[in-house]
Amino acid sequence: MRKGICRIALCLLALLFVGCAGQKNEGETGFVAFTVLDGLNGTPIEGVKIVLPESGQTLVTDGNGKTEQTSMPVIRDTRAPLAQEYGTFTVLGYCEGYHEYALFYAQIRPGQERSMKLFLFPVDSPMSNGAPLAVVESPEKDWVQKIADPYRKYLFVYAHKNTESLQFKTQKTLDKPILCKM
Numbered sequence: 001m002r003k004g005i006c007r008i009a010l011c012l013l014a015l016l017f018v019g020c021a022g023q024k025n026e027g028e029t030g031f032v033a034f035t036v037l038d039g040l041n042g043t044p045i046e047g048v049k050i051v052l053p054e055s056g057q058t059l060v061t062d063g064n065g066k067t068e069q070t071s072m073p074v075i076r077d078t079r080a081p082l083a084q085e086y087g088t089f090t091v092l093g094y095c096e097g098y099h100e101y102a103l104f105y106a107q108i109r110p111g112q113e114r115s116m117k118l119f120l121f122p123v124d125s126p127m128s129n130g131a132p133l134a135v136v137e138s139p140e141k142d143w144v145q146k147i148a149d150p151y152r153k154y155l156f157v158y159a160h161k162n163t164e165s166l167q168f169k170t171q172k173t174l175d176k177p178i179l180c181k182m
Contacts, residue, residue, distance in 0.1 A: 028074040030108035039119035100132035
């Protein structure tokens with residue numbers, strides 16, 4: 001019963017991410033295939049169900065822990081302040097005896113062929129806390145840098161002369177920024 005509730009909660013969370021994320025560009029697709037391994041010993045896991053909510057597909061791993069390659073729509077996050085050249089998708093993994101796996105914001109570019117390794121952990125492992133494993137793939141470094149750069153010139157860290165606390169001020173309010181040791 002508890003596992004069923006966790007699975008329903010994971011699917012609802014994935015649909016929330018999908019619904020909030022953004023824009024599907026017609027005709028733009030990438031391709032993805034998965035290899036699923038035991039997170040403790042690295043052996044392939046057969047029979048893992050991989051659910052891709054954005055495309056509505058379910059894949060199942062073979063005896064080598066692999067799925068077939070499948071097409072994935074490129075869905076760009078329109079909430080971002082800077083356009084992305086890639087789309088994102090969600091990956092959910094289920095297998096009896098293993099914790100559920102959820103990967104959010106996995107990235108795919110139009111025409112890209114991506115092979116992904118997923119690591120599932122046994123429910124009886126010493127590392128188990130009973131919760132699904134949730135992973136978020138970070139955005140591409142260059143994209144993050146382009147977003148951060150325009151704001152960098154406004155922030156300086158300085159220390160009050162009478163206290164040891166650090167505060168943030170904008171460049172416009174400081175005559176002369178004070179560099180401090182961390």
